[in-house]
Amino acid sequence: MRPASFALLGLCLLAGCASQPQDPDGTWINQAAIDAASRGGPLRDALLAYGPNLEWRLDSQRRRASYSNGYEQDEGQLLAETEARLRVDFYGDYQEFLAFDGDELVQAASGTWPEQRFVRAPAAGAAHVPPGGHFERALYQAYLGGTWRIAEGLGAGGLVLFHSDGRVEGLPGAERYALCLAGDCAAMSGESDSLWLQLGEQGQAWLFERDGERLGIFAALNRAQANEMPDYHKGPRRWLLQRD
Structure with missing residues (x-):
């Protein structure tokens, strides 16, 4: 089974705004981290630069907030600590x-x-998305969305689709995937990155x-002893994918 570590935070500081949003409730995602990752560099670097928190959920009626x-x-x-700030x-x-x-x-x-900024996630299907899932889906779409061609490796010439819900099509030997975020x-x-x-x-x-x-995908070679936490290092490249 997939480890849990792969799967798997109102009012307004107005600084020039006229009024606070009438409904601050909902899910807010770290779009800056997603935008940085979508430029095509290391995922870990983007998350560290704009995180570490990736998603907030606010529920003022229940007076609850989670990240x-x-x-x-x-x-x-x-x-509501003041007219300009919320405290959790x-x-x-x-x-x-x-x-x-x-x-x-x-x-x-x-x-x-440091300071971190979030934008409201789409409300569609919110009740069925687990905590952190809105950010994960938006990241998967931005980082791996589109059509990839297998340039090297098993299935060379075939097309690969990474779906935002964690399904993958066209990659031999896989039907699900998850990016390691933290x-x-x-x-x-x-x-x-793993x-x-x-x-x-x-x-x-x-x-x-x-x-x-x-996108190069490499075997993960474990250098740790059997009684130690795995210590993965890059092994042979199994696939090279090129996004069309």
Whole structure:
């Protein structure tokens, strides 16, 4: 089965705006990280540059707010601290501050991370998307959407489609995929980007390199001992995909 680490945060800081949004509730995604990734470079670099948080969900009626960073999620109590700022209280006396700048949700800079900005995710199907799923789907579409041709490797000449819901068509031996966003899978792959490919109930980790419209997928060689956390390093390239 696919590891969990692959699968798987109102009012307005108005600084020139006239009024706060009437309905701040819903899901907000880190579009800056998606835009950076879609330029065709390393995924890890884009997420680190604009994250680490990838998605917020606000529910003012329940006074709840939650965030996801691609590996874990946390939920806290949503409070209106002032007319210009929201506060989210988490367990353990930990707080985050949110405000609105035009159409963007702004997570204030703290001692832990820099300022981060989010845009509202489409509402369609929101009830059926798990936490972090809106960001994941938008990222998959931007980063791997379109038609890829197998330039080298098994199935050379064939076409590959990566769907935003995690399905993949045309890649021999795989019907599902997931990009590693953070957590254990990232720790196991060092400085490399990694993904999970699965067929039926069987799957395994692979490493990949994205260079513009080219995507190389490499075997993940584990240098760790049997009783240690896997330590993956790049092995032979199994596929080279070219986006048409």
